[in-house]
Amino acid sequence: MGSNAGGFDFDLCKRNAMLENKGMTLPKAWKTGTTIAGLIYKDGVVLGADTRSTSGNTVADKNCTKIHFITSNIYACGAGTAADLEHVTEMVSGQLALHRYATGRQARVITAMTMFKQHLFKYQGHVGAALVLGGYDLNGPHLFTIYPHGSTDSLPFATMGSGSVNAMAMFEAYYKDDLDRPEAMALVARAIRSGVMNDLGSGSNVDLCVITKDGVDYLRNYEYLQAKTYTRQFPVKYPPGTATIVKQRVLSLKGVEVIEGVAEEMDVS
Amino acid sequence: MLPRPTTHSKALGPGVAGPELAVATSAVLDRPPQPIAHLPLSGAQPCAVDPAVLGDPRQHTKYPYVTGTSVMAIKYKDGVLVGCDTLGAYGTTKRYKSTQRIYRVNSKCVVAAGGEISDFQYISNLLDELTTEDYRIDDGLELTPQEVHSYLCRVMYNRRNKFDPLWNSLVVGGMQDSQPFLGMVGMVGTHYTDSHVTTGFANQLARPLFRERQQDDMSEEDALQLMYDALKVCYYRDKVSINKFQIAKVTKETGASISEPFALDMRWDYKLFAQPTKWAVGAW
Numbered sequence: 172m173g174s175n176a177g178g179f180d181f182d183l184c185k186r187n188a189m190l191e192n193k194g195m196t197l198p199k200a201w202k203t204g205t206t207i208a209g210l211i212y213k214d215g216v217v218l219g220a221d222t223r224s225t226s227g228n229t230v231a232d233k234n235c236t237k238i239h240f241i242t243s244n245i246y247a248c249g250a251g252t253a254a255d256l257e258h259v260t261e262m263v264s265g266q267l268a269l270h271r272y273a274t275g276r277q278a279r280v281i282t283a284m285t286m287f288k289q290h291l292f293k294y295q296g297h298v299g300a301a302l303v304l305g306g307y308d309l310n311g312p313h314l315f316t317i318y319p320h321g322s323t324d325s326l327p328f329a330t331m332g333s334g335s336v337n338a339m340a341m342f343e344a345y346y347k348d349d350l351d352r353p354e355a356m357a358l359v360a361r362a363i364r365s366g367v368m369n370d371l372g373s374g375s376n377v378d379l380c381v382i383t384k385d386g387v388d389y390l391r392n393y394e395y396l397q398a399k400t401y402t403r404q405f406p407v408k409y410p411p412g413t414a415t416i417v418k419q420r421v422l423s424l425k426g427v428e429v430i431e432g433v434a435e436e437m438d439v440s
Numbered sequence: 441m442l443p444r445p446t447t448h449s450k451a452l453g454p455g456v457a458g459p460e461l462a463v464a465t466s467a468v469l470d471r472p473p474q475p476i477a478h479l480p481l482s483g484a485q486p487c488a489v490d491p492a493v494l495g496d497p498r499q500h501t502k503y504p505y506v507t508g509t510s511v512m513a514i515k516y517k518d519g520v521l522v523g524c525d526t527l528g529a530y531g532t533t534k535r536y537k538s539t540q541r542i543y544r545v546n547s548k549c550v551v552a553a554g555g556e557i558s559d560f561q562y563i564s565n566l567l568d569e570l571t572t573e574d575y576r577i578d579d580g581l582e583l584t585p586q587e588v589h590s591y592l593c594r595v596m597y598n599r600r601n602k603f604d605p606l607w608n609s610l611v612v613g614g615m616q617d618s619q620p621f622l623g624m625v626g627m628v629g630t631h632y633t634d635s636h637v638t639t640g641f642a643n644q645l646a647r648p649l650f651r652e653r654q655q656d657d658m659s660e661e662d663a664l665q666l667m668y669d670a671l672k673v674c675y676y677r678d679k680v681s682i683n684k685f686q687i688a689k690v691t692k693e694t695g696a697s698i699s700e701p702f703a704l705d706m707r708w709d710y711k712l713f714a715q716p717t718k719w720a721v722g723a724w
Contacts, residue, residue: 325723
């Protein structure tokens with residue numbers, strides 16, 4: 172350690188292995204067992220995601236945001252370890268902002284893709300981030316998938332996460348050339364719904380993000396799928412006549428004197 | 441010499457060939473049954489060299505060799521449809537491209553299987569023995585799909601308890617008292633009945649489509665279209681599958697029939713797939 176020659180430094184991996192041998196358990200990472208999807212249509216890209224974040228078998232966050240801001244024309248949906256996703260998307264977003272100031276031009280989607288894949292490959296898959304990256308730049312709409320080990324695919328429609336196979340079934344059955352905006356949004360929402368309903372790692376609601384040359388439409392909670400059907404009101408108000416009168420007995424107050432006057436203060440000395 | 445019936449042994453339970461009466465089993469002995477030389481516990485045909493003699497203690501199935509992939513089935517107004525492809529894969533090699541993975545039990549019932557093909561052939565033998573019995577008795581009664589489903593469930597669970605499972609996911613479809621019946625039995629004996637059942641990859645690919653579109657009173661054209669869509673999606677996304685399918689239909693009027701193998705039209709020419717890395721030269 173302390174060498175200036177560069178290259179990877181895996182000393183801490185040895186330390187972690189030694190600690191695990193001694194019986195220390197590493198903290199469990201929050202994963203986002205997820206359904207994320209993206210689709211290129213006639214005028215742009217539609218990105219979709221569910222909103223459930225899980226830690227083991229518990230739902231940690233019922234309504235988290237999985238569509239991350241990269242630049243004003245590029246967004247990324249993330250599946251995998253929540254912390255890794257947050258940090259890697261914020262890092263690329265910051266790097267791209269600096270890049271924009273340096274070049275004086277709008278960021279391109281392939282630039283973001285290249286930054287992601289070079290970072291993830293450097294960490295050999297230990298950064299658990301699987302992304303669906305979509306955006307619109309001077310060359311038109313783009314959609315890429317990026318895997319934790321650093322490989323990428325350029326596709327017209329893509330899904331990632333534990334619910335990806337369920338969502339892909341919808342895309343494979345119903346995708347057509349030249350979809351228009353409402354059809355594309357409906358298809359992505361249908362794919363995410365398929366993940367939410369058929370995969371245990373995905374749930375709650377559907378978020379959509381539509382990116383075109385005119386800008387971004389970030390539709391947070393576009394569909395509520397597992398909202399509570401009944402919420403209790405407090406305080407409980409029962410209208411008169413709610414309770415059925417079974418028996419009635421009226422007592423007339425005979426022999427009770429009613430005195431009108433000023434209330435007497437309680438003696439608290 | 442007549443072949444030894446394998447459907448039921450009172451000593452060892454269904455799906456296992458063995459002595460008829462309770463002889464030398466843990467039910468009457470105070471020790472667990474030992475494999476006798478040349479006769480494994482599961483009662484399978486005697487082998488030339490007993491593995492135990494060679495010092496290999498292995499007595500249970502560990503991996504499947506020639507496998508079939510997913511099976512999917514739906515109920516509709518007049519009956520049930522069961523669909524699957526005709527591939528028997530050897531690992532990831534597409535070795536046998538004309539295996540029929542659907543077995544017609546009788547005019548009321550079909551059984552389809554994913555998983556080890558040889559175990560499915562054994563199960564077909566068991567069902568054959570039962571239907572031959574029915575034919576011999578000749579009283580006009582046939583095995584109903586509910587009975588076949590219960591029987592297969594006992595067979596699978598019994599074999600699982602002997603640590604020698606039949607490595608299959610079975611789908612039983614047919615007409616039960618003029619009502620469509622559809623059930624599934626897994627390799628450990630897990631079983632259920634439902635309006636649509638799927639095995640293997642179709643669990644994740646076809647089930648969302650069925651949950652959205654399948655209705656118990658759908659018409660036959662709608663049901664066929666839904667089945668074609670599901671088979672197509674499974675072919676697109678399952679690496680070990682081929683574009684050659686068979687669909688079995690069981691209805692009250694037409695009985696049980698298995699179609700000839702057919703292919704479906706696949707779309708490989710979407711515009712945006714033509715040059716996907718136009719703007720990302722060097723990426724995939």
